[in-house]
Structures are given as C-alpha cells and as structure tokens.
Amino acid sequence: MTTTFDRREFMALAGVSGLGIVFGSALASPAQGQGYPAVPTATAAEEFFFVQLSDTHWGFQDDTVNPDAAGTFKKAVAAINALSRQPDFIVFTGDMIHTTDDPRERRRRMAEMRDMLGQLKVKDIRFVPGDHDAQKDRGEAYQEFFGKLNYTFDRQGYHFVVLDNTSDPEQKLGDAQIAWLTADLKQLAPATPVVVLTHRPLFDLYKPWGWWTPDGGKALALLTPFKTTVFYGHIHHEHHTTANGVVHHATTSLMIPLFAAGTRAERTPVPWNPARRYAGMGWRTVSGRGRGTAWEVNQQEVVGD
Numbered sequence: 001m002t003t004t005f006d007r008r009e010f011m012a013l014a015g016v017s018g019l020g021i022v023f024g025s026a027l028a029s030p031a032q033g034q035g036y037p038a039v040p041t042a043t044a045a046e047e048f049f050f051v052q053l054s055d056t057h058w059g060f061q062d063d064t065v066n067p068d069a070a071g072t073f074k075k076a077v078a079a080i081n082a083l084s085r086q087p088d089f090i091v092f093t094g095d096m097i098h099t100t101d102d103p104r105e106r107r108r109r110m111a112e113m114r115d116m117l118g119q120l121k122v123k124d125i126r127f128v129p130g131d132h133d134a135q136k137d138r139g140e141a142y143q144e145f146f147g148k149l150n151y152t153f154d155r156q157g158y159h160f161v162v163l164d165n166t167s168d169p170e171q172k173l174g175d176a177q178i179a180w181l182t183a184d185l186k187q188l189a190p191a192t193p194v195v196v197l198t199h200r201p202l203f204d205l206y207k208p209w210g211w212w213t214p215d216g217g218k219a220l221a222l223l224t225p226f227k228t229t230v231f232y233g234h235i236h237h238e239h240h241t242t243a244n245g246v247v248h249h250a251t252t253s254l255m256i257p258l259f260a261a262g263t264r265a266e267r268t269p270v271p272w273n274p275a276r277r278y279a280g281m282g283w284r285t286v287s288g289r290g291r292g293t294a295w296e297v298n299q300q301e302v303v304g305d
Helices: 007-014 072-081 103-117 140-146 175-186 216-223
Strands: 046-053 089-092 125-127 151-155 158-162 193-197 227-232 239-243 246-250 282-289 294-301
Touching: 072 103, 072 282, 103 140, 125 158, 175 216, 193 216
Parallel strands: 046 089, 089 125, 158 193, 193 227, 227 246
Antiparallel strands: 046 282, 151 158, 239 246, 282 294
C-alpha cells in the first residue's frame, strides 16, 4: 500500500530541508495476479526506482509468529520478479539471517540467502549488515558473502552511503567510521542529495528496545547540511519521522512483524493471524524525484498462495 502519514507527521516531514512526500500519484498496478497494488511507473521527473528488503531472518523458526518461515521470502522474490517494471536496483538493509552462535550454521544460512537472492531478475543488490548478520563475529562471515560493511555508491546524482551500526559489540558506528563519513561528505557539493542505508535507527527511537545508535547523532550532524534521507530496518514495522534535521523511513520485516515501540512492556512479535497470514510482513518500493526533494514510498505486504 502507499504510505500514509497523519497531519502532524506529514508537516514534520514536508518541512525538513525542502523534502516532500508524494502520496501515490502516477502509480500503476504491478504483478496484479499476485495481489500487489502499487508500484511506480516511470515519469519524466523520476530519477530512479528501487526496492528495499529488510529483516528476512533466514533460519528463524516459530510457528506462532510465522509458520511459513521457509516460504515467505521466496514469495517476495517471486513478486518482485513479476513486477511489470523491474527496479533499477535493490537494497537489503540487514538481518538477512537469524542469529546463531555456530559459525558453520551462520555461513550455511548466508549461503542459502545468497542463492535465493540470486533468483532475483535484478542483479544490482546493495547490502547493509544487520546485527543478526554481523554482531557475533564483527561481520567476518558477512563480508565473505556480501562484501564491505560500509561503502558508498552514486546513482543519477544521488550519493548513497551505507553505514555499519551492527558489527561493533556496542552497536556503534565508531570513531573510524565517523572519520570516514566526514572525509566522504567533504567531497560533495552542498546541494547533493544523500541517501543513507543502515540497519538500526541512527536516532534515539526507543532505547529500552535497542532501537537507536549510541553515536548516531554524530553522523546525523554531518548529514544535516545535505538533502539527506535515511532508509533503515531493524524495528520490523513501517515508521516515518524526522530527527536531527533528517528524514527517516523504516520498513517492515520479511519474516517477523513487531509491535510498535512502547506499545508493550517488552519487544514483542505480532502473532500469526490465519485470517491475514502475512500481515505486517513485506517490502517496499521507493522512487526518487526532484533531486531529493520528493520521495514516493510504497509498502508491499507479502501475498500468499
């Protein structure tokens, strides 16, 4: 579905650095046979269109949360492949696998995830480490299968920055990465739109549940002068806000939906609902428009057989 906001949140988003949110205008119906209602068609103003995946937690098993743990991600891959218009690239914002203390099992799960991702028609996939991927071994196995923990790339005049806030035992960015980010941003013109891809929220969303990055504020201070948008995962539900002068968009998990911050005494999965089996599980499409002045964000729920 197309993302919606209440009036207060919309005003906050629209007022930051000239950022606008496009509410589903110029939408087509992709993969209609699979029930997916909204994906952007190309327009003259659009610069690119990508898909965001997050939090597959391959290896997770709990029938009370998702009895289709072995099939949910495969359904998402099939749906993306069925889109009448394929994305320019795909980003995966972490937790591809579910955590394990066994190094061999960790690599087995990563190999299986790599093979499933290989079934996507789009081969340009940008990876971001999640805590379940990288925390146990400081990202050693992750780097063997998916590459660097932090890096940059450019697309149609947009500068993308992948930040690692999971491999450090304290889930920090760390001084070395902050210095790296400082040097990278110094090379950019002030009007450059910047897109940050990371796993955990860079701002203090909800500390009791670990939904923050201890030194995230340092990174956001560096990013504020630019037209910056952050896309992240980790919290397993859709969330949109502004913090430290930057707009932040969280997407849903592809495996384990969680209740929103502070709505329960503890971080709690949403129970499986047989009447709506994949509620809260999904992926999203994102269109960049107007050199970072507008984003069209459409959440897609997994559709079963």
